[in-house]
Amino acid sequence: MKKPVKPDSSSKSVSGSALDAEAHAWVLYFASGENAPEKQKLFADWLAGNPDRRVAFERAGQLWDAMADVEDVENILTDQNNIETFQPRRRMSRRILLGGGLAASLVCAVGIGSLTLQQVPPEMIELSTPIGEIKTFTLSDGSEITLGGASQVRGEFSATTRNLELVGGNAYFDITRSKDRPLTVDTGSVRVQVLGTRFSIKKRTEQVAVSVDSGHVRVMTDMAARDLRAGDRIVSSAALRLGPVEPFDAERELSWRSGRLTFVDAPLHDIVADINQYSGRPVRLAPSAPADMRLTLSFSVKQIDQVLAGLDAAYPIEVRENDTEIVISQGR
Structure with missing residues (x-):
């Protein structure tokens, strides 16, 4: 037969x-x-x-x-x-x-x-972390996404596309290469497109920063586009749109993945915004606070209370706290 x-x-x-x-x-x-x-x-x-x-x-x-x-x-x-x-x-x-x-x-x-x-129904992706938690998620294609505290990524993967949205917070993307399925991350004001690479996106209220750890990414807005390679960083804001491409220190910039926050000549309002991703009580800047005062700091996310107490002692600011919040104002 x-x-x-x-x-x-x-x-x-x-x-x-x-x-x-x-x-x-x-x-x-x-x-x-x-x-x-x-x-x-x-x-x-x-x-x-x-x-x-x-x-x-x-x-x-x-x-x-x-x-x-x-x-x-x-x-x-x-x-x-x-x-x-x-x-x-x-x-x-x-x-x-x-x-x-x-x-x-x-x-x-x-x-x-x-x-x-x-x-085949698209794969829906919903990733999030609570305040104070840093977590790495593995996706179906082998890619990994590490979220900082109080961060959220959502999106969907289909047979031909990989689309994600960084809703808030910050994320480190280690993307498996796929020439037939580029990956796009949308922050609302900035889109980042890659085939396979490692990069970080930090989304704040007034700006988005993209830092490339390895490989190549394209950063796009409605008005412009920039190509970034390993060691490049770019910041987009309402005022500057896409700023210049500049080098960055990966060890310092990405230290948050190991639970350490590092700032070099950073404004107080950015420091407070990052602290709020890990603080058990919200930290608020009073109207009188020197929000633009620039500081250089490096500390563990477990040392937030000690750091704020040190700022109160060393700088012209006053830190007041109660059971529900911490308020920073201009020192006397």
Whole structure:
């Protein structure tokens, strides 16, 4: 007995006769009315592995259409002594096998290289951390995202796209390379597009900072675009839009991943904003506080209370606290 031909999803080259046999087996499968998701994926891989396969599949479909006029052909095709590979669960009628039903099935199957993958529901992504927590998440494609305290990323992955949104806070992205599925991170005012790289995005109320740890990214706004490579940093704000590309110290800039906040000549309002991602009580700047006073500090997120007490003692500011909040104002 002749062994049935099984569709092969590998990318190795095959002879014309073997290719036709594989194509015929796929035609019979789709004609049976079956449409299992795992088979759709196998078929998509089979098509993508060799451009000749699409031609063979279309040729096989045309041959089946031509056989519609052959008397009792449906009985011949479903005879177990001829084909066993995709035995249908129910008897195929002539209408399903050779009529408009098959034509419709083949039209769908020919486009399955793109259509089938789109039929798979997109993967919805919702990542977040509470105040005080730093956490690394692993995505389905192998990428990793580390979120700082009180941060949120959401989005969706499909067969052709990887779209994320940094809703708030900061995140370090270690993205698995995929030339066919670029990854885009949207912050609302800035979009970052990559194929595969490591980079950080910090979103504050008035600005967004992008720092590239490895690889290459493109940073875009509605008005401009910049290409950044490893060691580059750029800040976008309402006033400056996309600022100049500048070098940065990765060890200092990315120290938050290990629970350490580092600031060099940073305004007090930025320091307070970052502290609020880790403080058990919200820290608020009073209207009289010197919000633009610039400071250089480095401390663990577990030392916030001590740092604020030190600022009160060393700088012209006053730190008052109660059970619900900490307020910084101008010192006397």
